[in-house]
Amino acid sequence: MESVVRLMTIKRAASAGVMAAAVAAVVFSAVGREASGQSAYRAPRTTDGKPDLQGIWRTMNSANVNIQDHSAGSMGPAGHGVVVGNELPYLPAALAKKKQNAAKWRTEDPYAKCFLPGVPRATYIGLPLQIVQTPGYVGIAYEYVHASRMVYTNGTKHQPDVEWWMGDSRGKWEGETLVVDVTNFNDQTWFDMAGNHHSSELHVVERYTRIGPDHMQYEATIEDPKTFSKPWKMSMLLYRQKEANAQLFDYSCFAFDHHEKGLSISLAR
Amino acid sequence: MKTRILTLTLLVAVTAATSPLMAQAQKKAAPAAAAAPAGKYVPAKLTDGQPDIQGHWGDILENIASLNVEKGPLLNETAVKLGVRNYPALKMFNGFLVDPPEGLLPHQPWALERRNQAMKEFLAPSPALMDPQTRGWPNGMPRENYYSSIENGPFQILQPPGYVVFFYEIHHEFRIVPLDKRPHPGQDIKMWEGDSRGHWEGNTLVIEVKNSNDSTRYDVMGNFHTDQVVVTERWTILDKNSIDYKATIDDPKVYTKPWTLGVKMVRAKPGTEIFEYAGVEGDTAATELAPAIREFNEKKGK
Numbered sequence: 001m002e003s004v005v006r007l008m009t010i011k012r013a014a015s016a017g018v019m020a021a022a023v024a025a026v027v028f029s030a031v032g033r034e035a036s037g038q039s040a041y042r043a044p045r046t047t048d049g050k051p052d053l054q055g056i057w058r059t060m061n062s063a064n065v066n067i068q069d070h071s072a073g074s075m076g077p078a079g080h081g082v083v084v085g086n087e088l089p090y091l092p093a094a095l096a097k098k099k100q101n102a103a104k105w106r107t108e109d110p111y112a113k114c115f116l117p118g119v120p121r122a123t124y125i126g127l128p129l130q131i132v133q134t135p136g137y138v139g140i141a142y143e144y145v146h147a148s149r150m151v152y153t154n155g156t157k158h159q160p161d162v163e164w165w166m167g168d169s170r171g172k173w174e175g176e177t178l179v180v181d182v183t184n185f186n187d188q189t190w191f192d193m194a195g196n197h198h199s200s201e202l203h204v205v206e207r208y209t210r211i212g213p214d215h216m217q218y219e220a221t222i223e224d225p226k227t228f229s230k231p232w233k234m235s236m237l238l239y240r241q242k243e244a245n246a247q248l249f250d251y252s253c254f255a256f257d258h259h260e261k262g263l264s265i266s267l268a269r
Numbered sequence: 270m271k272t273r274i275l276t277l278t279l280l281v282a283v284t285a286a287t288s289p290l291m292a293q294a295q296k297k298a299a300p301a302a303a304a305a306p307a308g309k310y311v312p313a314k315l316t317d318g319q320p321d322i323q324g325h326w327g328d329i330l331e332n333i334a335s336l337n338v339e340k341g342p343l344l345n346e347t348a349v350k351l352g353v354r355n356y357p358a359l360k361m362f363n364g365f366l367v368d369p370p371e372g373l374l375p376h377q378p379w380a381l382e383r384r385n386q387a388m389k390e391f392l393a394p395s396p397a398l399m400d401p402q403t404r405g406w407p408n409g410m411p412r413e414n415y416y417s418s419i420e421n422g423p424f425q426i427l428q429p430p431g432y433v434v435f436f437y438e439i440h441h442e443f444r445i446v447p448l449d450k451r452p453h454p455g456q457d458i459k460m461w462e463g464d465s466r467g468h469w470e471g472n473t474l475v476i477e478v479k480n481s482n483d484s485t486r487y488d489v490m491g492n493f494h495t496d497q498v499v500v501t502e503r504w505t506i507l508d509k510n511s512i513d514y515k516a517t518i519d520d521p522k523v524y525t526k527p528w529t530l531g532v533k534m535v536r537a538k539p540g541t542e543i544f545e546y547a548g549v550e551g552d553t554a555a556t557e558l559a560p561a562i563r564e565f566n567e568k569k570g571k
Contacts, residue, residue: 047316047430054429115550116441130445132434134323134427139436141443146407146461148436148443150425150543164545166441188550248445250460254549255406255484263397264484265387266495266523 043176043210048135050153051176053208056130056246057216057238063124064111066194067234075105075193082124084233088196094227101195109193114253116147116165118189119182119204120220120234128241130248138171138178143248151180158183163200165189180206199226214240310508312472317430319448320472320506324426325537327419328514333362334415335402337490338530340364340372365415367515367531374492380523387491400489405548407440407461409485410478410500411516411530419537422546433467433474438543446476453479459496461485474504487518487530494520510536 043051062070062079069086072078090098106112117125127143136154151171158181159168168184182204190197207219216238223231258264312320328334340363364372376384387398394400402408408416417424422438435444446467453464456479463481467474478500486493498520505513512534519527 110550116545116547132427132429132432132445134429137425137427139425139427139434139443141434141436141445145549146440146442148441150436152542156542159542159544162544165547165550166545245451245454247454247464249454249458250407250462252407252461255401255461258396258484259482264482265383265398265486265491265493266483267397 041176041211046133046135050133050173051178051210052133053131053138053178053210053216054133056128056241056248058128058241059124059126059218059236060239061124061236063234063236064121064126064192067192067196068194070194082234082236084235087232089229089232091227091229094197094199098195098197101190101197103195105193105195109195110189111193114145115188117142117144118165118185118191119149119167119169120206120218121189121191122147122149122166123206123218123220123238124236127251128246128248138180141248144251145253146250151178153178167202167204176209178206178208180204180208182206197227198222198224201226208238214242216240310472310506312506312509315428315430319428319433319469320474321428322426322433322474322504322506322512323428325419325423325541325543326426326512326534327417327421327423327537328415328532329419329535334365334530334532335408335412335488337362338365338487338492339374339490340366341490365530365532366528368517368527368529374528375525377523377525380493384491384493387493391489391491398491400491401485402489405440405551407442407485409461409481410444410463410465411502411514411518412485412487413437413439413442413462414502414514414516414534415530415532419535419541423537423541423543425543433476436543438546440548441546453477456480459483463500472506474502476502476504478502493523494518495522497522504534507533 043053046052046054061082062077063082065076065079066081067083068081068088070079070081101108111117111121111125122142122144123129125142125144129143130141132139132141136152138151138153140149140151142148147166149166149169151169153171153173156170158170162168162184163186164184165186165188167182169180169182171178171180173179185198185200185202185204187198187200201224203223205221205223207217209217211217218236218238220234221231222228222233312322315321366372366374369375387394390398391400402412402416407413414424416422416439417437424435424437424439427434427436431448433446433448435446437443442462444462444465446465448467448469450468451466453466458464458480459482460480461482461484463478465476465478467476469475481494481496481498481500483494483496498518501517501519503513503515505515507513513531514534515529515531517527517529518524
């Protein structure tokens with residue numbers, strides 16, 4: 001039963017990926033100019049004078065399939081990699097583990113189990129996220145399994161002794177950019193279906209910079225001395241969801257099977 | 270699968286019942302549920318005119334309401350007879366209903382039967398009668414609110430202009446509540462936490478929740494709803510550190526008339542942060558509590 005659930009999840013993810021890729025192809029030329037230029041766009045401000053990043057955003061790439069260049073396959077559509085320079089500086093043992101992961105992606109990818117996706121994968125998992133801001137806090141809500149994060153911009157320090165799927169996020173503002181330092185990860189999440197992985201030593205620095213009314217540059221620097229010989233970086237665009245009725249729904253894939261079999265107390269016979 | 274669910278149900282009961290605040294529950298339940306008119310306290314206003322209720326909050330009762338919202342035994346008689354868990358001080362309590370005043374839910378006959386079945390089988394339920402909470406699945410509205418507590422999983426309220434946003438520690442859930450009177454999505458869209466639309470009436474935040482799915486329930490006892498339920502929440506500011514919370518449940522398929530529960534929400538201490546709650550991911554409880562489950566099954570003659 002569980003493998004059926006996983007396969008269904010994967011199929012859904014793949015078809016969503018195909019759609020996103022098609023949309024991306026259409027939109028890409030239009031935003032190319034805005035995206036490629038290091039535009040000096042100045043974002044509107046929140047009440048406390050910080051760049052306003054609020055809204056519903058999503059990627060239009062297939063990084064959830066593979067963060068490196070990849071052909072189409074059973075995991076999903078082809079796509080440019082989002083890794084700057086495309087190469088990952090794996091240490092030998094970690095590269096071997098990546099290959100083992102790749103062979104077992106259908107069952108072993110935490111995404112196939114509908115687990116919390118980690119950071120930065122939550123950003124490019126293929127479903128929208130919503131950013132809300134108040135003085136001292138940037139909340140990020142994700143449609144995927146209703147994952148959520150609080151980014152503290154109130155000067156507080158990382159939690160000392162926790163290990164979390166989504167890490168512990170502390171942010172600061174550098175001009176137009178929200179810089180988020182994320183630590184305290186467990187070693188359970190993957191970067192993609194292709195089995196790219198990390199240890200609990202993972203340290204992520206994200207940079208969110210609006211480059212126009214409806215586009216945001218997103219970068220994530222990955223540092224993990226147990227897995228990689230040096231830090232490396234992902235870079236991609238976030239697009240604002242513009243429909244007047246846009247809102248986050250939920251994607252509680254862990255319970256799809258339950259609903260599709262009608263296993264609810266109000267229906268039970 | 271079944272084993273894990275049983276385990277987690279036990280865990281929920283044990284966690285709640287061993288809480289230091291448990292003993293105070295009876296005492297505090299009555300005033301919390303009593304009518305609480307808006308007092309003289311004048312909350313600070315935000316730039317968009319909203320009364321400021323930002324910060325970390327939770328139910329002071331340590332989620333006891335989540336065990337049973339109505340007057341009655343906290344654990345079912347079968348469990349008590351088996352001696353699996355027995356809490357003499359809590360065999361009966363007053364529940365959290367404001368209306369009906371007698372403290373009992375106005376079930377439709379078929380719904381009472383279903384609820385009783387869930388109650389009877391709660392230590393070894395069928396998949397449909399399992400409490401979603403035992404699997405780490407979302408609690409739905411309003412249970413996510415009164416399952417949250419200041420000590421064991423608060424929620425944080427943020428109020429960016431035009432919104433009230435709830436980030437819950439429990440189930441890493443959230444609600445983004447627009448205040449601009451936009452309509453609910455189409456009723457074919459169902460969600461675990463439903464869809465929330467809010468507005469302020471003086472010092473009371475009123476939220477209407479529709480689009481709920483049919484899988485969540487109100488307590489361990491098995492009191493439930495259909496996907497036609499409409500929940501109306503009223504968050505009335507009492508003072509800087511307390512809110513009177515009431516939720517009216519209107520679901521004619523299950524109940525003969527609307528009913529209302531009430532709890533008091535209190536502000537968590539300064540410096541509180543939300544931790545990660547990875548319920549779906551963490552299934553080690555099944556292993557840890559395996560002996561208790563074995564014992565239960567043996568006594569049951571399995």
